[in-house]
Amino acid sequence: METEPPPPRRAGTPASLGGTVRELGAKAFPLYFSMLASMAGGMVTAGVIGNVATADLAAFALLITVFNPLLMVVQGALRGSMPFVAECVDDPAALAPVVRDSTWLALLAGAAGGVVLGLTPLWARAIGVAAPTLAALGVLPAALAGLALLASSVKASVTVLLVGLGRNRTVLALSLVNTATAVTLTPLLVLGAGPVPGLGLTGAALALCLDNCAMAALYLYVSRRGTPLRGHRVGLGAPDRSGVAEIARVGLPTGSTLLVKFGSLSLLGLVVARIGTEEAAAHQLLAVIAGFVFIPAIAVGQSSVPFAARAAGQGSVAGVRRAVTAGYLVAVPVVTASLVLLWALAGPAVGVFTPDPAVRETVVALLPLLSAVVVADAAQSLPGMGLLGIRQARYSLYTFAVCYGLLCLAAVPVAALGGLAGVWAAYAVANTGLVAGQAAAFHRRSALV
Template sequence: MSDNAASPAGMPPNVLPPGSWRRELAATFHLAWPLVVAQVAQNALQATDVIMMGWLGPESLAAGTLANTFLMPFFLLGVGIVGAVAPLTAQARGARNIKAVRRIVRQGFWAAILLGALLAPIVLQIRTVFGWLGQDPFLAARAEEYVQIGVLMLWPALGVIVLRSLLSSFDSTRVILLITIGGVILNACANYLLMFGHFGLPRLELRGAAIATVLTNFAMLAAFLTFVLRHRRFRRFNILIRFWKPDWQRFREIFRIGTPIGLTVLAEVGLFTAAALLMGRLGTDEVAAHAIALQCASLAFMVPLGLGIAATVRVGFAYGRRDADGIRLAGWTAFAIGTGFMAISALAFLVFGPAIVTVFLDPQKPENLHALALAASYLAIAGVFQLVDGAQVVAAHALRGLSDTAIPMLMAIFGYWLVGLPVAYVLGFIFEMRGVGIWLGLASGLAFVALLLVTRFAMREKLGLLPKAMAP
């Protein structure tokens, strides 16, 4: 079966004429913009939880933050692993192998179920682990209240990633945006009802927030699954037929490609966690300023992240149809858009940084002035940080489209932990540059990784990342 019977002259769908930069630009933008907005919406979903926990009081906010800080790395590891469904389905689509798509998605669900079963018992040890780390016993107990229920989100949330990967691989990204926005609204409403006990419901506070998160993820999974099973373009895949039939080769392939992705994500999350801990040694104002600058950088990062996901799909599609020129076009187009946007955001941070940070802290209060000055200085460095961060994420995702994840993982771990973190410590504490030094360390680590990953994509043919028969 073909993906689009109307393709002219028997060409596979979305095959671009050689050298068609304009068409590749249009295709990448069409695929990426809903993903970018969906990533922002996903952040809004988490931000909603934080805001409403704050309404409960500082103790609830602290406990909820601790719970999510402990849960998220395990979840992101799972996201990285099942995220391998995206390049694999894109490659299968490029090769016009319909059966492979069904089997990859089915094994993606298997991986999600297994990962949930493996990770949940670890997450449930939160109180014990926090005891070892010397956390406040009262806050650890309250965090455990949240996690005991919130851990159930692992299964539906990972299932959502599987279906998002399938939809992204077939350019159906607008439905991802719509369902994600629906999830944000549902989560906010459920929080309002369950956390605060409105409309006659019991006031469950943090447990209510956890229940809302679980319900939202199950609702999103149901919405994605309903769309895939009923839409004429996707129901032909019959993704649930013979669901319990194993395909061990593809199951292993998901873990082979996905595990390095998950570990790469953990390495980057760990770097920023370590940076926050270093900031904690400097003082409260430094921590607040770091949080402000990081929040601004994270928001801008959603654009190259969405473009990176699009690059995985476009590169994987070209790889599947054995189109070396298409791989080149897809990778460099996404890279150009991503770095171009980040150059604009970098300029905005440099020029408007002092005004931007006042959104977070009231400049009329004298006690905020030092933190605002620090935040503005960090944001100026974040301008440079933006360029290399955008470059490295797009390059990493383009390489994932080639199923190249193991070496990029090693490059990332080396760059983050053996370049970025030591430089941050030396500049921040040995050279006494304090928070500025820590941010320069982050930028240096990301720049090192960006250089390695972009060079690897540029040398993909010489490094044997393309089959020998795939001539440009």
């Protein structure tokens, strides 16, 4: 009896776990290095801004405190286009409207966030921001920051497109150019050089705006010339409300999840600040170190979304689950190796961040808890990205709302009973809950593709 041959496998969808691991690793590492480049650029910028007047520094910190969460929500919403992009990788005609809808979502969300930033002088006064900070802020820096957010949203839409298409090396190249531009413009406009006067806060906001606007233009050029869209008209035209809404439906839960996560971590920071100065400093260093070690999981998770999306488009439950399994096999060893290296070099590594021996000892003593937090965070992020790949990201939001909601409720009494160690133990427990919740949700929803 003859059997029907299996349907041909789509390009870019490896048939075996080993093939998926190899291809996913090749996609993830350029994205990982692009994230490191962006973080390095941000650290240089922060160092430059630290040399301006205190009031200017406080005003810029206020703008960035609003800028970053707004951009995070926009980026999360735009990730909703990634499954659609991945399914159209071989069909430029179908890809063009997806890109157009994603661009419209970036413009609409970025403009809304830009208005919030532009109105900072008004709402900052209403919430009681100190008078010297308000005087330094002014209208122009806030308006420039708003324009920067709009441009950065457009950049984010192109980044999602490139990752969805598997063009992660292009993302790395663009990130390096972006970082080089930022570290050149910021010192020049903030501190001045030669005939160029230092502009302080206005210079920082202007550098942020010019960098993001120039990079948005470059990103758009690359998206039209260095992808399958080359030779195909994308345009902008009137927005397709249903297309924009569909991307937002998939992506907004991801943006909301990020907001829940980092809002909760901000609350933990406030709770720890009530314990003492040494504990607050140690907590901040632990958070920075955890962020660095967690980056590989983010890069691998984002890179795995197209694999899961393409498998879901083919109705392959095994393919969807293979993408997440491959993500574990790529990310967990890198995260584990990073933690082992951190433990081996704990003293000198922590000493880079602080000269205070008491803070250093506290951080080193809490490395076991930090490791538990990071490993659990990495483990939960991969099925979470799998849910995004199959367009079910709202289940990640539900899981985060429960686990981090309980963490926020427990933070104050735990800090009173166990101090900084208690807070980080509770953080590890919350992340462990995320592992169980995300894995269960992914297992249930992936069975329905």
